[in-house]
Amino acid sequence: MEEVTVNVTEMFRDPSFFKALREKILPQLGTYPLIRVWVAGCSTGEEAYSIAILLKEAGLYHKSLIYGTDLNPSVLEAARSGVFPLQQMKLYSENYRLSGGIKDFSDYYTANYDSVKFDKSLQEKLILSTHNLVSDSSFNSFQLIICRNVLIYFDRELQERVFRLFDNSLENLGFLALGAKETLRFSTIDKNYHQVDGQKIWKKVDHH
Numbered sequence: 001m002e003e004v005t006v007n008v009t010e011m012f013r014d015p016s017f018f019k020a021l022r023e024k025i026l027p028q029l030g031t032y033p034l035i036r037v038w039v040a041g042c043s044t045g046e047e048a049y050s051i052a053i054l055l056k057e058a059g060l061y062h063k064s065l066i067y068g069t070d071l072n073p074s075v076l077e078a079a080r081s082g083v084f085p086l087q088q089m090k091l092y093s094e095n096y097r098l099s100g101g102i103k104d105f106s107d108y109y110t111a112n113y114d115s116v117k118f119d120k121s122l123q124e125k126l127i128l129s130t131h132n133l134v135s136d137s138s139f140n141s142f143q144l145i146i147c148r149n150v151l152i153y154f155d156r157e158l159q160e161r162v163f164r165l166f167d168n169s170l171e172n173l174g175f176l177a178l179g180a181k182e183t184l185r186f187s188t189i190d191k192n193y194h195q196v197d198g199q200k201i202w203k204k205v206d207h208h
């Protein structure tokens, strides 16, 4: 399993994406009584923990649920531990700062020898479970679906299938976020989505 799936990830990867979430998307989600976020293909969880931090800083964490899913159970085990290598923190805190973070990033973890453990509160709203984007069905409805650097490994037909799954799992006026090399442009669901200015983020505007 580790050999066929690429698990590379980081916290606040592509900081400008997280900056856009902070500044443009979260304010729009703030009006909902409950915010459900799906991080599909979350690997070892760095992206899900980053979202938890964003929601906390936006004052929305108490009314949010973050669903992190991946095909591979062993990466989810790592995500559950909340333990990451200390040597990564220099990069992650720089990414965090570039995403618009103004706190001291080290407030979010406790260092112990060569690893760090993230604050337990960042796991309180995090639900981690296995889910195969190709064969499993929709399991909830969300206001925000984040699936970055997963679909680049899929052919057009599989991508289309996953886009339909996301469309079925996203509320009207919800947002779908993809990775830097991914796009909704050639998909059949594209007609019901508006791309957010200069970002790999699409808003669902269903006219039916």
Ligand SMILES: C[S@@+](CC[C@H](N)C(=O)[O-])C[C@H]1O[C@@H](n2cnc3c(N)ncnc32)[C@H](O)[C@@H]1O
Pocket (backbone or CB within 6 Å): 005, 006, 007, 008, 009, 010, 013, 040, 041, 042, 043, 044, 047, 069, 070, 071, 072, 075, 131, 132, 133, 134, 147, 148, 149, 150, 179
């Ligand atoms: C390169 S990582 C991306 C991690 C994170 N989203 C990011 O951008 O940093 C891709 C992840 O997608 C997962 N994946 C691959 N195929 C999948 C599938 N069919 N269903 C769910 N997850 C899948 C892999 O196990 C891997 O953890």
